[in-house]
Amino acid sequence: MKDRDPRIQQAANLLTESRAAVAFTGAGLSTPSGIPDxxxxxxxxxxxxxxxxxxxxxxxxxxxxxxxxxxxxxxxxxxxxxAEPNAAHYALAELEAKGKIQALVTQNADMLHQRAGSKNVIEIHGxxxxxxxxxxxxxxxxxxxxxxxxxxxxxxxxxxxxxxxxxxxILTGEQLPVRAMLAAQQAIRQTDLLLVAGTSLAGGPSSALVDSAYLRGLKLVIVNQTPTLLDQVADVIIHADVATILPAINEALRS
Ligand SMILES: [Zn+2]
Incomplete structure (x- = not known):
């Protein structure tokens, strides 16, 4: 694909160089599956x-x-x-199967990541x-x-x-699940690359996890329709549909 956005190859390269990335996903991952944000x-x-x-x-x-x-x-x-998992869920599951992603931290409670085949899913909003x-x-x-x-x-x-x-x-007024938050913190502490997809990172304590990663100087790839709070400091930032971009990044690993 010769017209491919160079940022897609950049993201793929970062995944290749990484020890094993952690993905961090939000509601935007499931909107292409028809689940409202x-x-x-x-x-x-x-x-x-x-x-x-x-x-x-x-x-x-x-x-x-x-x-x-x-x-x-x-x-x-x-x-x-x-709802059915979409191309973005399947791309993340495939990246995990290839050993490019070691854990997937999600704000979603809809189980679409697991249904797409992701194994190490940490659900921080229940x-x-x-x-x-x-x-x-x-x-x-x-x-x-x-x-x-x-x-x-x-x-x-x-x-x-x-x-x-x-x-x-998790409803308003409830604490985030302690065990999942600890698992997410540990996964993010151990990685050198965070792939953020389908979230604007505006969501309180769970977004603080991503801030902590940035403060530690991790590489940061962000794929989201709309601007996010960490766009300024990301290594690669793509404002587009996750169901198009994540499969393209996965594809770019092979080329
Ligand atoms: Zn009872």
Whole structure:
């Protein structure tokens, strides 16, 4: 491909020179799969939940009124269970299989990375794989509970104590999962190259992970539609669709 953007080859070269990179992904990775960026200011589902004054996305609101939370999240849940991984997810899985990426830190809870074949996925904003009882902390797979909810509209209850089952995604007011954050910190501490894709890095504590990498002088490749907070200091910055650019970078490794 002779017209290829030289930055794609640059990114591929950095991956080749790296010991093994860490990828850091956000909502932009899944928008090509039809999952709305529910944290984008003003547009996403999350923003709508937070701006109508009812605050269903907070953990306190969930405890008070899980029915409303489930109702409001229903369109997103439905999108997530019907969504398929896109070319960006598959490119990252392939980079891991080739040994170019050793870990994938994601802000997404939609499981599309795992479904695309990524193995070492660190979910720092939680996951929809499981749900936890908010009374006795029993853990159960979320999918059967969700399927039942989508059928009968009744909020999932704990089999043991009757408490409300909450999907293991992090709501406003909850701490990020400690074990995942530690794993992410460790992975980023051990790498020499960070590949940031599909996030503008505006998201609080999880973005601080990336800041710490920059402060340590890691190489930084950023692929995102819109400008990010670290564009100024990145080694390669490409503002374009991740589903086009990540496969192109993967392809460029072979040439
Ligand atoms: Zn329980």
């Amino acid at each position: 529910f944290r984008s200011p003003g547009t996403g589902l999350w923003a709508r939940l937070e701006s109508d004054g009812t605050d269903e996305s907070t953990i306190q609101a969930f405890g008070r009124d899980p029915q409303t939370f489930y109702q409001r999240m229903k369109p997103l849940f439905q999108k997530i269970i019907t 996951s929809l794989t499981e749900a936890t009882c908010i009374q006795c902390y029993r853990i159960a797979p979320f999918r059967p509970l969700l399927d039942q909810y989508l059928t009968d509209g009744i909020v999932p209850r704990c089999k043991e104590c009757g408490g409300t089952m909450k999907p293991n995604v």
